[in-house]
Amino acid sequence: MSEIPSREATWNLLCEHVESDNLRRHALAVEAVMRHLARKRGEDPDVWGVVGLVHDVDYEAHPDEHLQHTRPILEAAGWPGDLIRAVLAHGWGLCTDVEPRTDLEKALYAVDELTGLVAAAALVRPSRSVADLPVKSVRKKWKDKAFAAGVDREVIRKGAELLGVEVSDLIADTIEGMRTVAAEIGLDGKGV
Secondary structure (H helix, E strand, O other): OOOOOOHHHHHHHHHHHHOHHHHHHHHHHHHHHHHHHHHHOOOOOHHHHHHHHHHOOOOOOOHOOOOOOOOHHHHHOOOOOHHHHHHHHHEOOOOEEOOOOOHHHHHHHHHHHHHHHHHHHHHHOOOOOOOOOHHHHHHHHOOOOOOOOOOOOHHHHHHHHHHOHHHHHHHHHHHHHHOOOOOOOOOOOOOO
């Protein structure tokens, strides 16, 4: 693997291309979950974290062409090809044909959508927090197709399958990762 971009440089690159607080909070949530999963799997949390942080770098400017502008942005910033590929793989079957092959790619593919469902499930709780969010609450919301209707549950299911884990275990890991940045992403019950 080539040199890893620093977390600070990655955050600055994201902020250069993404002004939306909601998209930035989403990026922070995905980063935290990716770091959690990396540690759990004995991988480098810094690598997995920066990939999670930058995964939607072109979304705000090009929502209808998501990931079509990512490669030039990351190449200009000196990102190595393997990490660019990992970012592109999270859009597999949706907006790219880059199939996730590595655990890093599979994890990003799975948790990108799942962080949205977990956040939505936390926000409808009285606490408005991930601190007390049980897996069963997210599973219940999973079954309600009208709840967080924009979340593609099939992508999450397929991602869990690619990783060789049960959806409930992936939900648990996602909640656990998001708890580490609850205040920064507005899910600590105190708002942002």
